[in-house]
Amino acid sequence: MTQATERVATSCPACSPDTAVVHEVLKPGSQATVRCSECSHVHKVKVEEPDMRERDVIVSQDGDSFSTTTEIPLGERLAVGEEFVLDTPEALLTVRITSLEVEGGRTDDATTEAIETVWTRVVGNVSVDITLNPADGGDETRGVELRVPGDYEFTVGEREDLGEESFTVKGIHLRPDATGYGFDRLDHEGDMAFAKDVNRVYADDESSSAWSVW
DSSP states (O other): OOSSOOEEEEEETTTEEEEEEEEEEEEOSSEEEEEETTTOOEEEEEOOOOOEEEEEEEEEETTEEEEEEEEEETTOEEETTOEEEEEOSSOEEEEEEEEEEETTEEESEEETTTEEEEEEEEOSEEEEEEEEEOTTOOSOOEEEEEEEETTOEEETTOEEEETTEEEEEEEEEEOTTOOSSSSSEEOSTTOEEEGGGEEEEEEEEOOTTTTTTO
């Protein structure tokens, strides 16, 4: 799902008059200015604008949610786990689809025609819960919440220095909509997860001042 056409496939009068090749759109419009990715020739081409449909979108962020709308090309199929840029009055947000509401309930994938509401959560910048074990090996733990870019990497066995916190990652519990990992918990040295996929990080506190006030 895209918000704007950035590339089109069309013939190039300079190098490929009979076969469509990828072009970068330099100036959009019904008569768009494009540049051929094969030979860099710049020319104009008629671009057919897709038929769009407006759909409701529910956006979840840090426990809160709000509703907005977006336009989706007719015939496009959306699926849970896909990400797209959502243009809202407040800001441009990178969101991930968590559910698709259709007549009669919710589903994991559907076409524009069937979709009534797209449920999403923000993944551009996310809050990650960290459970810290005391450096002295005690039983008490403490929890902190850190805000990081969605593509920030947490790796089991690596030390993190974020803000006033320093800790070594021991385990990572993943969100239900995280894909591509094979497991819902990572605890082997070198296992990595992106912050947007993380439900909670378990770590050993390495802060020099850790537990000084407990």
